[in-house]
Amino acid sequence: MEIHLDKPIPLIDLVATLKLPSAEIAIAAVNGTLVSLHDALISDEDHVELHPPCGGG
Amino acid sequence: MAYGTRGKILRVDLTQSTFRVEQFSEEFYRLYPGGKALAGYFLLSELAPNTDALSPDNLLVIANGLLTGAPFSTATRFTVAARSPLTGAYGESEAGGFWGPELKMAGYEAIVISGRAAQPTYISIHDDKVELCDATELWGHEPEEVQTRIRAKHGDDRVRVLQIGIGGENLVRYAALSNELRHYNGRTGMGAVMGSKNLKAIAVRGSGRYIDDSHDARPITDLGRTLAKRVKDHPQSWDLQVKGTPGLVGTLNTAGILPTRNFRQGVFEGADKLKWEAYEKDLLSGRHTCYACAIRCKRGVKVNDRYQVSDVYGGPEYETVEGFGGYCGVDDLQAVAKANELCNRYTLDTISTSSTIAFAMECFEQGLIGLKDTDGIDLRFGNVEAMLTTIDLIARREGIGQLLAEGSKRAAEIIGGGAPLFAMQVKGEELPMHDPRGKVSVGLGYAIGEHGADHLYTVHDTLVANADSITFKGAASLGIEALPARELSNAKARNYAILENWCSFGKVVGLCYFGPAPRSFIQIEEVLMVVRAATGWDMTLEELLRIGERATNLARAFNIRNGFSRKDDTLPERLFQPLENGPMAGATIPRQEFQNTMDDLYRVKGWNPATTAPTRARLSELGIEWVADMLGV
Numbered sequence: 198m199e200i201h202l203d204k205p206i207p208l209i210d211l212v213a214t215l216k217l218p219s220a221e222i223a224i225a226a227v228n229g230t231l232v233s234l235h236d237a238l239i240s241d242e243d244h245v246e247l248h249p250p251c252g253g254g
Numbered sequence: 255m256a257y258g259t260r261g262k263i264l265r266v267d268l269t270q271s272t273f274r275v276e277q278f279s280e281e282f283y284r285l286y287p288g289g290k291a292l293a294g295y296f297l298l299s300e301l302a303p304n305t306d307a308l309s310p311d312n313l314l315v316i317a318n319g320l321l322t323g324a325p326f327s328t329a330t331r332f333t334v335a336a337r338s339p340l341t342g343a344y345g346e347s348e349a350g351g352f353w354g355p356e357l358k359m360a361g362y363e364a365i366v367i368s369g370r371a372a373q374p375t376y377i378s379i380h381d382d383k384v385e386l387c388d389a390t391e392l393w394g395h396e397p398e399e400v401q402t403r404i405r406a407k408h409g410d411d412r413v414r415v416l417q418i419g420i421g422g423e424n425l426v427r428y429a430a431l432s433n434e435l436r437h438y439n440g441r442t443g444m445g446a447v448m449g450s451k452n453l454k455a456i457a458v459r460g461s462g463r464y465i466d467d468s469h470d471a472r473p474i475t476d477l478g479r480t481l482a483k484r485v486k487d488h489p490q491s492w493d494l495q496v497k498g499t500p501g502l503v504g505t506l507n508t509a510g511i512l513p514t515r516n517f518r519q520g521v522f523e524g525a526d527k528l529k530w531e532a533y534e535k536d537l538l539s540g541r542h543t544c545y546a547c548a549i550r551c552k553r554g555v556k557v558n559d560r561y562q563v564s565d566v567y568g569g570p571e572y573e574t575v576e577g578f579g580g581y582c583g584v585d586d587l588q589a590v591a592k593a594n595e596l597c598n599r600y601t602l603d604t605i606s607t608s609s610t611i612a613f614a615m616e617c618f619e620q621g622l623i624g625l626k627d628t629d630g631i632d633l634r635f636g637n638v639e640a641m642l643t644t645i646d647l648i649a650r651r652e653g654i655g656q657l658l659a660e661g662s663k664r665a666a667e668i669i670g671g672g673a674p675l676f677a678m679q680v681k682g683e684e685l686p687m688h689d690p691r692g693k694v695s696v697g698l699g700y701a702i703g704e705h706g707a708d709h710l711y712t713v714h715d716t717l718v719a720n721a722d723s724i725t726f727k728g729a730a731s732l733g734i735e736a737l738p739a740r741e742l743s744n745a746k747a748r749n750y751a752i753l754e755n756w757c758s759f760g761k762v763v764g765l766c767y768f769g770p771a772p773r774s775f776i777q778i779e780e781v782l783m784v785v786r787a788a789t790g791w792d793m794t795l796e797e798l799l800r801i802g803e804r805a806t807n808l809a810r811a812f813n814i815r816n817g818f819s820r821k822d823d824t825l826p827e828r829l830f831q832p833l834e835n836g837p838m839a840g841a842t843i844p845r846q847e848f849q850n851t852m853d854d855l856y857r858v859k860g861w862n863p864a865t866t867a868p869t870r871a872r873l874s875e876l877g878i879e880w881v882a883d884m885l886g887v
Contacts, residue, residue: 220722221489224509231510231837248505249489250725252714252773253688 201241208237208245223250255280256789257469258320258763259288259363260462264384266377268451269310269369273384278363284791285877287801288319290346290761292364293335294808297344298881300366303815307339307443308425308450310370316357316416316456317365319764321788323358323464323545326478327485328769328776330354330544333439333761339450340427340443340606340661341682343818344704344809347430347444350544350766351437356414359460371452376417378408380459389454394420396599397435398566404457417455418445419601421649425449426659428606428684432598436542436552436568440603442683442705443661473787477780482548488775489724494551494768497530498541499572503579504529510838511692513685514580515635516612517678517828520689521836524585528575536587539565549768555591563591567598573709576687577608582615583635593645600649606661609684611644613662614654616676622669629653678826681706681818688714690825691833691841693739697848698750698855701823704809710767713753715739717772728771731778731795732756742847747854752799759802803859804876807868811881814867823852823866862887 200211208227212219212234225234226246239245255261261283263276286295293315305311314336321329332354338345357365360381367377374389387407392400401415414434421429422445429445430438439445465471485491493501506512507525514522526532533553540554553569570578570590578584578593597604611633617623618633625632631654633640647655657665662677662684678685683706690697699711717725721736734749760770763785770776778795785793813822825843832840856863860872870882 218489218724220720221724223716223719223723224505226508226837229508229837231508246504246508248508249493250714250716250719250723251493251502251505252717253686253709253767 202239203241205238205240208232208239209235211239211245212247217247221249222247224248256283256320256791257465257471258322258324258788259283260361262362264362264365264379266365266367266386267369268367268371268375268386268453271371271386273386285804288322288363288762289317289331289333289348289764289805290335290758291801291805291808292317293333293346294344294805294812296364296366297335297337298808298812298815298884301337304817305337307337307342307345307447310368310451312336312447312450314367314444314447314451314453315364316367318354318358318363319762321784322764323355324474324784324788325464325546326474326784327481327547327549328766328774329764330547331761331764331766332357334431334444336444336447337816338442338683338705339425339446341706342816343681343706344812345442345444345447346705346809347439347441348761349431349433349437349439350547351433352545353414353416353433353437353458354764355464355545356458356460358464359462360458361460361462365456367451367453370450374452374454376404376453376455376457378457380408381461392454393423397432397601400455401435404455408457408459410459413457413459415455415457417601418448419599419649421600421602422446422449424649424651424659426602426648426651427661427664428603428610430601430603432601435566435598437544438598438601438603440605441708443603445601469790470787473783477776477784478546481775484775485548490773491549491768491775494549494774498533498551498553500528500530500533500553500570500575502572503575509692510833510836511689512576512580513687513689515583516581516616516676517685517689517826519835520692520833520838520841522580522585525580527585528579528587528590532587533575537563537569537591542568544766547766549774551768557588557591559588560586561588561592563588563595567595570594570604573687574604574608577604578641581608581612581687582641584638584641586638589638589642593642596642596645596649600645602645602649605686606684607645607648609678610648610658610662610665611641613665613676613678614644614658617669617673620672620676622671622673627654675827678828679707680825681822683707685826689833690829691843692838694742694843694848695746695750695753697825697829697843698747698851699754701825701852702855704806704813710757711754712750712757713772718749718753725772728777729753729756732799742844742851744851744854747851747858750855751858754806755799755802757802758806759798762801762805800876804878807873807876807878808881810861810866810868811885814865814885818866820864820866
């Protein structure tokens with residue numbers, strides 16, 4: 198999914214906009230770097246990954 | 255007697271070519287209600303210490319759980335156990351599929367096999383009719399042909415066949431068993447034990463039902479219907495259905511803890527080629543499932559391209575994708591599928607096979623073995639053809655395969671030099687594809703787990719790290735706390751012990767790891783409800799946890815009797831060293847914190863931290879004081 202941003206925004210705002218359940222996101226990364234879901238800022242053209250918690254498989 | 259059992263054990267003596275049926279009491283079954291608990295009971299009470307694992311004296315126990323065959327999702331599992339030829343410890347492996355439920359419908363809770371047949375043999379079970387059949391013409395043949403021939407002989411395409419391939423026949427120390435060609439008891443070399451007994455297969459047909467008319471079955475059948483609807487609404491079960499277990503590749507790579515090149519690295523540069531999206535595009539031929547399970551996490555694959563891969567043997571799971579993928583430095587998903595197919599045709603555990611090959615690759619690159627040892631095979635990370643050839647050699651015990659069929663620990667001792675540092679194993683069992691440097695409870699399990707390094711002893715930390723998550727809330731009634739994934743502490747030890755008891759309980763009653771919360775979509779209270787319905791017993795959640803704990807204590811006692819001690823409850827040195835790359839670069843298991851948490855864990859479990867033996871007080875609480883008498887504690 199591609200989203201255009203006019204200015205940097207908190208990652209958690211993006212999660213809220215997309216109506217994603219933040220408690221179910223265990224791993225967040227921006228451009229390959231692990232970040233805190235609640236502290237990170239994201240900008241246009243950043244690559245964001247959000248993953249649920251996972252266990253054995 | 256409860257729904258979940260007719261209280262019958264089938265005893266087979268292959269040396270004498272005899273069998274008999276034993277009946278156990280309801281009181282006995284309430285202590286040992288199947289699976290891992292029954293296996294632990296028989297192995298501890300009947301097997302002499304230090305029995306050669308590949309001798310006729312070893313016992314092979316195949317045990318259903320109380321709920322195996324109940325008509326709801328994930329109630330499919332059965333345990334195969336014996337003294338392990340890979341570790342010398344308690345050996346155990348669970349599988350799903352259809353074989354366990356079929357054995358239940360035939361009326362048996364377990365099969366206890368002793369001795370060694372004079373010639374290749376298979377056991378045929380059709381309800382009360384049991385036969386020991388000549389398997390001379392089946393020996394050396396691959397599972398598809400063996401299954402076809404056995405079904406033809408009995409004139410019934412619904413006969414379920416549990417069997418070994420040539421890996422088990424050739425006593426590869428990590429040989430597996432397969433059922434229905436797609437489901438595997440992979441770990442700890444139970445296939446080699448079966449091979450050592452000249453036992454090729456066990457064919458089962460049952461005409462019974464899990465539910466009879468003597469109980470109120472509605473709680474069980476209602477749960478079956480509820481789960482069939484809920485599977486798409488719960489994020490964990492839906493994730494498993496959509497992505498299968500290969501969904502883990504991308505997540506763990508992003509997290510920086512995807513085991514890569516023998517646990518040196520946590521990010522694999524070729525991971526995009528191994529992700530579930532690539533799997534769907536390049537390999538997938540169909541989605542499959544186990545008995546009565548709505549999750550459908552199993553995959554079928556078919557390839558007619560660079561490699562020819564049959565769709566008969568089932569597709570690679572996450573462990574296999576990553577084991578023959580990034581762990582061996584390979585980014586070719588078709589080659590991974592071929593490696594999986596070879597292991598399944600030969601019945602080799604894909605975790606130990608891939609891990610032992612990665613160990614050999616590192617030894618080769620470090621100059622500890624050379625071309626003269628490999629008969630000219632350039633066994634470097636990333637060499638696909640070398641990897642596939644080596645699987646073949648292991649199964650046949652030819653060339654370098656003779657050494658590697660012994661497993662990485664024994665191979666490292668034979669190679670010598672620095673090789674033991676490259677053997678990523680605990681108690682001789684190779685680590686699966688989960689890095690404890692990012693989720694420490696997995697490391698506690700690797701160290702303290704009864705059969706060596708495995709990933710299913712407990713719940714992985716990230717599932718219970720956030721108190722607001724569905725996964726944590728689903729398991730909160732167990733009494734756990736939400737703790738950071740990398741925290742090592744007394745609280746983490748307590749969490750570990752509770753969740754280990756819960757997971758162990760699942761292995762006793764025959765539930766798949768992908769069933770109950772917190773890993774998936776069956777609520778704790780629903781599990782309690784179906785156990786009550788299946789037994790008529792007034793069980794509490796505390797009793798369910800004690801069932802799991804009791805089974806773990808039986809296995810621990812088995813290991814104490816076989817000479818295992820505190821020095822065996824550790825991790826490979828590499829995990830105390832920093833990861834080399836990715837977002838977790840530099841992360842280690844802090845050695846002292848780890849030891850402190852292990853000390854806490856022994857105390858929480860009621861085990862002596864010096865000897866690791868269970869205390870008499872804890873064994874008494876668990877209702878198995880006879881084990882204290884046996885251990886002299």
